[in-house]
Amino acid sequence: MTTQPCRLYIFTGKGGVGKTTLSKAFVRYLVEHDHEAVYLTFKNQSLSETHKESNSETTVDGIREISLDLEESARNYIERRLNSKLIAGWIVKTPFFRALINMVPGFNYLIYLGRVLEYGKNNPRMIIVLDAPASGHALTMVESTTNFQNIFESGIIFDDTRKMLSRLNDPTYTKIHIVSLPSQMSWQEAIELKSGLKERTPVDVHITVNNCLYPIVEQKIADLPPGLQEKALNEKKLIEEHQSEMQCILSHSLGTNSKSVELDLVGSLSKLI
Numbered sequence: 411m412t413t414q415p416c417r418l419y420i421f422t423g424k425g426g427v428g429k430t431t432l433s434k435a436f437v438r439y440l441v442e443h444d445h446e447a448v449y450l451t452f453k454n455q456s457l458s459e460t461h462k463e464s465n466s467e468t469t470v471d472g473i474r475e476i477s478l479d480l481e482e483s484a485r486n487y488i489e490r491r492l493n494s495k496l497i498a499g500w501i502v503k504t505p506f507f508r509a510l511i512n513m514v515p516g517f518n519y520l521i522y523l524g525r526v527l528e529y530g531k532n533n534p535r536m537i538i539v540l541d542a543p544a545s546g547h548a549l550t551m552v553e554s555t556t557n558f559q560n561i562f563e564s565g566i567i568f569d570d571t572r573k574m575l576s577r578l579n580d581p582t583y584t585k586i587h588i589v590s591l592p593s594q595m596s597w598q599e600a601i602e603l604k605s606g607l608k609e610r611t612p613v614d615v616h617i618t619v620n621n622c623l624y625p626i627v628e629q630k631i632a633d634l635p636p637g638l639q640e641k642a643l644n645e646k647k648l649i650e651e652h653q654s655e656m657q658c659i660l661s662h663s664l665g666t667n668s669k670s671v672e673l674d675l676v677g678s679l680s681k682l683i
Contacts, residue, residue: 413683415445416585417530418577420540422548423589424599428620431668432589432660433541435675436682437473440537448474450529451541452522456512457481457502471669476529480518483525484511491566516554519547523555524570527577548603552578552586553610579612586615587657587682592622592645597652616657618682624649625661657681 421433433449440447453466457480464482468475481502489498501507511517530538542548555578559571577583586607590600600617607615624645627634631642649659658681665671 415440415537415683416581416583417536418526418538418540418584419682420542420548420584420586421589422542422586423544423603424596425544427589427591427596429589430541431671432587432618432620432675433539434473434475434668435672436679437539438672439676439679439682440539441473442676445537446533446535447537447539448476448529449539449541450476450478450526452543453477453479455480455518455543455547457508471672478522478525480511480521484521487521487524516550516557519543519551519554520558520571520574523551523574523578527574530577549606549610552607556610581613584611584613586611586613588615588617590617590619592619592624592648592659594644594648597648601655616682617655618658618660619649619656620660621662622649622659623662625659 419433419436421429421436423429430451437447437449465479465486466477484507485495485498485502488501489495492498511521526538526540530536543551555571555574559568559575588600588603588607590596597617597619604615604617622645623638624631624642627638627642628646631639631646634642649656653659658678660675660678663671663674665674
């Protein structure tokens with residue numbers, strides 16, 4: 411029996427663990443299995459006075475990519491609520507609104523998540539793969555909707571956050587993947603992030619260990635140079651001790667560019683569904 415994909419996959423983890431490449435590879439996996447999927451990321455975390463960017467959508471090596479801009483997403487949200495593009499454009503330019511977004515923890519993610527879920531609502535077949543902010547920011551993002559629902563006991567924002575929570579906290583709709591490197595420090599950070607996320611959401615949270623040397627040199631460890639031999643043995647120990655907690659273990663890719671690495675990973679990503 412084929413597992414039915416969720417509608418929203420959130421990839422997070424410490425910077426430098428390869429979550430962007432893995433997110434794009436997962437989009438390729440979904441597309442190869444006849445699903446409509448898009449790679450989505452956030453351009454910025456705050457608003458600047460000289461802001462000139464906007465949402466952008468491109469197709470790179472056959473993969474649809476959307477980069478969301480905070481100001482454009484805020485303008486879009488207000489425009490839909492007030493049914494006025496002119497007023498929305500004026501509001502997002504006011505010093506008060508810009509200060510509100512930049513100073514209130516999680517307000518930026520509330521706006522972004524609303525835009526993310528809108529993409530899913532507008533296209534019921536679309537699977538969104540979100541390359542989310544790293545670690546601590548991911549915790550803020552996940553808990554932002556709950557915080558704002560607690561602050562506003564009624565009204566538009568309360569209703570909107572309630573709708574967001576119904577999606578974000580639905581295990582059939584959302585799944586979170588934490589990406590880790592095969593080192594003790596990176597693994598410990600992933601475990602702590604998983605614990606923090608599980609306190610904030612009932613959806614499935616899994617850890618994928620990326621860029622592992624050990625699986626491809628397992629039979630030749632004794633022939634490796636001392637430095638690589640130590641790395642492989644340390645990875646071996648980590649995997650043996652914690653394999654039951656690792657949803658997916660991905661071998662190091664010998665690809666020479668992003669696309670070739672993504673293609674190397676595609677065949678190993680079925681467990682991420």
